[in-house]
């Protein structure tokens with residue numbers, strides 16, 4: 720039977736008895752972030768990390784993710800791109816930036832892959848930020864996905880779209896200089912959360 724997020728234990732970064740050392744999502748940068756950086760990142764108020772653990776073994780981490788505030792800077796987008804990303808924005812005055820949440824470091828332990836937990840987390844975070852209890856405005860969910868076709872398609876299946884199909888446009892938006900910054904290895908993707916809000920109002 721498929722594992723459901725709602726049946727797992729919710730544990731914020733810093734909870735006692737989290738066995739992060741045994742966590743392995745098969746992407747070393749994510750494993751390492753959870754092991755070595757998540758606490759410092761959180762202490763600096765840069766982002767918060769959460770884990771889901773097994774009820775029968777509460778120290779065992781099944782999946783984790785980090786969330787941080789983010790923005791889409793509309794002034795740095797071409798008109799067509801601005802119109803595409805903001806196609807559902809009906810506010811009369813254009814905003815300089817669209818408030819967003821960045822979902823980063825999404826990882827599911829290799830023992831629990833195949834349960835669509837990553838998709839469940841994407842939906843969970845999206846729902847969280849459109850809920851009435853959210854304390855600030857948040858219009859878009861953003862991920863900065865590794866530029867690998869299968870991963871990009873994975874996020875597309877999970878209702879996220881690429882900001883830019885053209886990498887050079889993305890580099891311009893991000894002020895990315897290959898000589899200084901190296902190869903751009905990730906791509907920005909977004910999901911307009913207003914669609915989710917409208918769906919939940921209709922239900």
Ligand SMILES: CC(C)(COP(=O)(O)OP(=O)(O)OC[C@H]1O[C@@H](n2cnc3c(N)ncnc32)[C@H](O)[C@@H]1OP(=O)(O)O)[C@@H](O)C(=O)NCCC(=O)NCCS
Pocket residue numbers: 744745746749824825826827828831832833834835836837838839862863864865869870873
């Ligand atoms: C990406 C990730 C979170 C997805 O977790 P998940 O949704 O629980 O994944 P599942 O194993 O249930 O797979 C869901 C589907 O997507 C596919 N899929 C997931 N990740 C994939 C990847 N990296 N490449 C190819 N296919 C992938 C699976 O084949 C599966 O297909 P199906 O729906 O036809 O069965 C997980 O694979 C992971 O932890 N990857 C390593 C960390 C990482 O790269 N995070 C992304 C940072 S941007």
